[in-house]
Amino acid sequence: MVAFGKKLKQLQIQEWESFYINYKLMKKKVNQYARQIEVSERNREYVLRDFSRVLDNQIEKTVLFLLEQEGRLASMLSVLGEQHDALVQRDDAAMIPELQESYIVVGKELLKLLHFVELNAIGLRKILKKFDKRFGYKFTNYYVKTRASHPYSQLKQVFKHVGISAVVGTLSRHLADLKDHQGTFISIYDQPALSLPDPMIESIRAAVDRLSNSIDFLQYIGKHALIPEEELPTNADNDVDERYHFTSLLLNLVNTFLYMVNTYIIVPTADSYSLSLGAAATVCGAVIGSMAVAQVFSSVYFSAWSNKSYLKPLIFSSIVLFIGNTLYALAYDFNSIYVLFIGRVFCGLGSARAVNRRYISDCVPVKLRMKASAGFVSASALGMACGPALAALLQTNHSFFFITLNENTLPGWVMALAWLVYLLWLWISFREPYNNEKLNPPALRETSNGLENAALENDVSEPLLTISLEKQHDGHNDEDDDNDDDEEFNNNEEAEENHQPVTSIVSAYKLLTPSVKVQLLIYFMLKYAMEVLLAESSVITSYYFIWSSGKVAIFLGCLGLTVLPVNVLVGSYLSNVFEERQVLLAAEIMVLIGIVLSFQVIIPYSVPQYVCSALLTFVAAEVLEGVNLSLLSRVMSSRLKRGTYNGGLLSTEAGTLARVVADGAITLAGYGGMSTLLNATLLPSLLICICSIVATCFTYNSLY
Template identity: 90%
Template sequence: MKDGCIRQKVETITNSRVGKRMFDMFVNTIVLCLSFYINYKLMKKKVNQYARQIEVSEHNREYVLKDFSRVLDSQIEKTVLFLLEQEGRLASRLSVLGEQHDALVQHDAAAMIPELQESYRVVGEELLKLLHFVELNAIGLRKILKKFDKRFGYKFTNHYVKTRASHPYSQLKQVFKHVGISAVVGTLSRHLADLKDHQGTYISIYDQPALSLLDPTIESIKAAVDRLSNTTDFLQYIGKHALIPEEEPTTTADNDVDERYHFMSLLLNLVNTFLYMVNTYIIVPTADSYSLSLGAAATTCGAVIGSMAVAQVFSSVYFSAWSNKSYLKPLIFSSIVLFIGNTLYALAYDLNSIHVLFIGRVFCGLGSARAVNRRYISDCVPIKMRMKASAGFVSASALGMACGPALAALFQTDRTIFWITLNENTLPGWVMALAWLVYLLWLCISFREPCNDNKLNPPTRRETSNGLENGALENSVSELLIEKQNDGHNDEDNEDDDEEFNNNEEAEESHQPVTSIVSAYKLLTPSVKVQLLIYFMLKYAMEVLLAESSVITSYYFIWSSGKVASFLACLGLTVLPVNVLVGSYLSNVFEERQVLLAAEIMVCIGIIFSFQVIIPYSVPQYVCSALLTFVAAEVLEGVNLSLLSRVMSSRLKRGTYNGGLLSTEAGTLARVVADGAITLAGYGGMNKLLNATLLPSLLICISSIVATCYTYNSLY
């Protein structure tokens, strides 16, 4: 393929999806060192050849694994040797500049500082190109492994990663972990910081004061390094919980989003998120006593709590679709429905009707607008603020989860105003009804509906890449940028060999959002399915723990509703500290898949420790097991969603049926099943309730651990 043809085809891709700056960087790198990229076309051709061989004889499978491993080793070695050569070249240039730097400092030649700074930035731009070179090859490797597994039953990735990733001489680590580049980044950062020191505005990459700024060149390099190695800080880590795409900026798209952004509207979305989580958990401490007061069994609390989740299964879908056209209207509808739902929930006591109680909670579930909240951040918040907004979304949820039971603990009164009873059972409904009424008025006054010009066709704006891995480059790069020159001629036979395989992948290569739940399901690889199973498991375990807490503690320890509420509030307050620990430390010291498996095991231990056995059930046993289960589940949720955002198809990162909706549906379904299990187990007697609800949780947890081990190496 000629350089001119490459430039023309790359320009077509980058002008529409990546932008002019990325185009210049990629073209220069591609044209100069094209032969050092992995030969994606060769490896895809090999996959087709192996398919024919295995069809002839099953004995060829071992040969296929060994031969393709050899091909991959050769391709990776070529890339790594070039990478090391370029690292040495950059290190040599930095060494020369360092001598000039020392001489400048000794002679106090301030006039030469700008020139030396520019020289360092030129090296920085070269380093940035090298990082993109590494990233493109990493994308190509992930893609060819995924294609091989898809063709042959998900066997090769496990074999290859297991034998290469942990080897002391692993070249695979050089591609995915860029071991030597970090030292170059540190040297470059230190010298630029030293030159900027007299201005007092820029700092080294080693320093992290909140109000200081990195040199723009170093900031770009650091972002590329973090993206390639999945390094996170607390803000990035907790922001990933929202499963909101973090896209590379393009001039046109960024300008469109800037015009749509309105701070008060964002704040109203976050308040909606907070209030809804308060609404969900404020009734948990008193749901059993409310059920008893209406003549139902205490374990009916499971059905009362779960009825909200049942309705949320459906509301998540129509709110996600509605947010394609508007944000204000679904938020208004949500507030009205929640006001009605909470009013009915509170009136059920004076009407003495368990049916009104259920209807009220169903209305509350129908008002779940979390899909709108998530979509507003994705569509209308500028890229530079999106991670903070995503972290705000997750923090608002965590804070609401803690504040709900805490507020319930304050409602220790019993009085009647006119014919309305105000007590610990009804006050959660009245307080939330008032809160939603105030919110509705604030919403109508302050929310600004974004302009609708680009709203009807969001994919054009969303097709920018997520760190080059999602969107255009995930598939187009594999066909164009990573393809080696083919000795100056086209092989018609090779194209025929690839034709069938390419046709089968047309749907996968498309970047249009999926349009149905069936299409979304077809894009779920085993890794994604396992992550969704894990999410189901952890939500099930947490819902059993929280929803039956008032019944269990009342039966075994005679706790009051206020004491239960305080306990649940303390559990909720652990969410943010746990995420600080994981996001700032654990996820950077250990691989996320290691943390994932360890957290699953800890959840399993917590569940096992929760069972009532021969000895009397004690408060220390309950509190310790509940704390272990809850904290481990919180750790698990963070790494699970982070991994899910990486392994799922780019087509599931936008549109109505996105990854956020799928995870929400999985979690909501888990809550429905858990709350239903609590109600059903109550018919067997209170003495059997605890073990009867924990047993399914334990079985699901063990199943998820086994499934994680099965797909462990595909999470590399």
């Protein structure tokens, strides 16, 4: 932990040391409370009261200093404002550079203050998490609920930086006026687009956005990939820059796109394909789900394989997918439902999404990683929309050398050809990062990513606060401080402070806090609801409305096209106006309403009811997925950011398992008859959704 401690110490503003939240003191308090509770359970109430008092005092110390600094900056800006007005009246262009420099000095001071607030917010979140983990009850829930909503809340000063925005606005307006609109009297409030970006203002805006968790669309959609965004420069960045190859990144994104097309291209015709092979129409659930079953296993071995190579697993994936789609297409002429299943299983075994994620995480420079992550998510969304749309175009019936080409087999043949072309392109153009194992072996990857890149762990959710002040006061150095806590808690502390990636699924499960478990449950729920909607769409619409495969494909394609617009709305507006936990809960409720409206009741089932309920469920689930993965990326442990058993793998497994259960439910419900299929598959979705809403309410304040 020495390198990590030194890295954090460099972040601290030395002259303000006495005003930081005393993380070391709070940590020792937690250990003392643990001893007291071991002696008597009656001490629990005292512990809650005393720790709340200590924490209140620490926050008050920090907030009062923050207000003092805000006042100092406001006074400086007031003086500069008078000089600014005098300069404009005299039209003295010679004084403009000097005044600009003075504003830049204020900007640098403001950046220091924002950095100070951020580190204290980080330390506060960390100590609240540590307390909950040590004692097993929800102190964070109690503390945030009682403090954050109070009219005199000092907690809001730390997390919402009340007052700093006014300073930022004044500084931005004056700098923009001096730089861009000299003599024109046009304000940035009147025409913001006319203001050229100032490096200082851009730095301040980035710091404010990071502190307030304010994001733009690119950042929002990039978080869906659960690819860690590194906040601090590391020595490994130069190596990553040298290993970056745009064509290789593009090939990874194309792989992602094609796989999603492959997943959904058969949905409109799976029921008719099953009927043509002598099976029931509802067997389409098992046909679609067999791919997901295989993906449960393929995600693990592809994630492990990507520790050593990227090219080899991608080649293997392409070959397996070529074989799988060929078998899927040939099942019609073989008249074998078993060949159909085997083909889809092979397709699932070729899922290389874990490799795609790891390539972006390990081989794309930090400055481009968010864009690459957004590309990964966009490629998935586009593939989801293009799959059914492409199926709508494959409406033909011909034979070629004893091979039947119709709406059932063409999806297989088209995807087999696509994977063959992709394989050739991959073989010719992909460049394996040179000396990948030497530059980034598992041991080094664990150390560097766990220690250096966890400095602001998961944006502002789980990072450690530097404690150099306490080290100076107590006469400790970095090495001593890592071991200065009570010996009886060493095992717990080591487990929490160790940032190395986990090495087994059991270890990963042990790191799942209640908040993480709830977010995974929500992800399971939304994927189950979406899979039921999509997988049984052809069966339901055929039974109730006599829709053709082409109509189903167009309907599903239109649903898929809502993905990116919805993410634009949430990423550019909702996530910046409302707290993500508020959007999360609201989206869950909307999914619940969509599910309820989907049930067939006494009145005849109509097209408007089906379309409106399906659209509401799908759009709400898309909104929910965005904020769910964004929150998951913040509340998960840093040890789940890298390695084989990472957060991306866990979310993929949860989503894939949901798809397996949903597709299995469709097949099983089909044995009860078509008249009960809809309600039978929606009922589990309704119950899981209710459970997720209840669980969200219980962990709501831990998402603060």
